[in-house]
Amino acid sequence: MTLPGVLALFCFAYMPMFGAIIAFKSFNVEKGIWGSEWAGFDNFRYLFASSDAWRITYNTLYLNALFIVFGLIISVGLALLMNEIKNRWMNRFYQSALFFPYLLSWVVVGYIGFTLLSTDNGLVNKWLAYSGAEPIQWFAEPKYWPVILVLVNSWKIAGYYSIIYLAGMLGISNDFYEAARIDGASKWQQIRSITLPLLVPIITVMTLLQIGRIFYADFGLFYNVTRDTGLLYETTDVIDTYVFRMLRTVGDIGMASSAGFYQAIVGLLLVVLSNYVVRRIDKDNALF
Structure with a gap:
């Protein structure tokens, strides 16, 4: 039963590893x-001689860290809310409704975002105008985008x-x-203590799996x-988009490969370090 998964992992994760040698060649x-x-x-x-190197590294780490923190808080919160829904059909409806955005392509999500944030006809600017506020040129103001991207x-x-956390709760x-209710524990106390x-x-x-990919931005x-x-x-340029632009404009495959190699090594070190910290705190929760 594991053979198809092992073969897929070998073909798409291990066989391409020899291509890392391109990072050290003038391809x-x-x-x-x-x-x-x-x-x-x-x-x-x-890669690192560019004045943009540290900016894109900072943006990648900073934004992915925000994604991990807020994604964890929101997903656990949603799981707690769904766990309180006792109606079987309503529970399935909410699970399907919340899972649906995950199936959408980023291209579709990009057009939805443009529909909302367009300067002239965007729904957000129309709402701001209706409220008496000045419209905002969202695609010309980088300071707003860390919040927008997190949302x-x-x-x-x-x-x-x-849904993953809900399965754990079930x-x-x-x-x-039942023992907590007998002792007079409130719902919040049950959530906090159990x-x-x-x-x-x-x-x-x-979280450890996400930290392992913290250097990989969602292109x-x-x-x-x-x-x-x-x-x-x-505020939005990250390693992946920067490398794509360099590859598209310069065509330097070696530089793009070196960026990928750099991401992989740092990601591995972060996983090992994070796992070490978890093991020191509670070795039963460590990955290895």
Whole structure:
């Protein structure tokens, strides 16, 4: 039963690893990977010599950290609310409604965002005008976009993660809650003393997995929702979008590969470090 998954993992995760050698070569399509000349760390020097290197690194870490924190809070909150719905059909309806945005393409989400935030005909600006406020040129004001991206990302993925946490809640024995009610515990006390502590292992695993990809920005989110607007690069340009632009304009595959290699190594170090911290606190909740 595990064979299809193992084969898929081997083909798409392990076989492409030998391509990491491109990061250390001056890649030439005609010569191929092995025939191209060695460049050493020149591709990495080119990446970090750019004045944009630290900006895109900061944006990637900062925005992904916000996604992890707010995504966790919102998804756990939604799971707690759905856990209180006793009507079977309503519970299924809410789960389906919350999960639906996760299935939408970022291209579709980008057009929805443009419909809301368009300067002339956007629904948000129309609402602001109706309220007597001045319309905002959303696609020319980078200071608003960390909040916008957090809201959009949470709207799209919170339903998916909430179902995972809800499944964890359904596995908690009802005996705990009955004993708590007999002792006079309120609903909030039951959540704080029973539900959340028993969810810690699942929350820890999910958070560690997200930390492992904290250096990988969701390209679809940052490219389609912001519409790759140059005026927003100050707060929305991340490693993935920057590398894509460099690859599209310069065509330097070696530099793009070095950025991917850099992301993978840092992601691995972050997972190991985070797992070490968790193990020092409670080794039962560590991944390894």
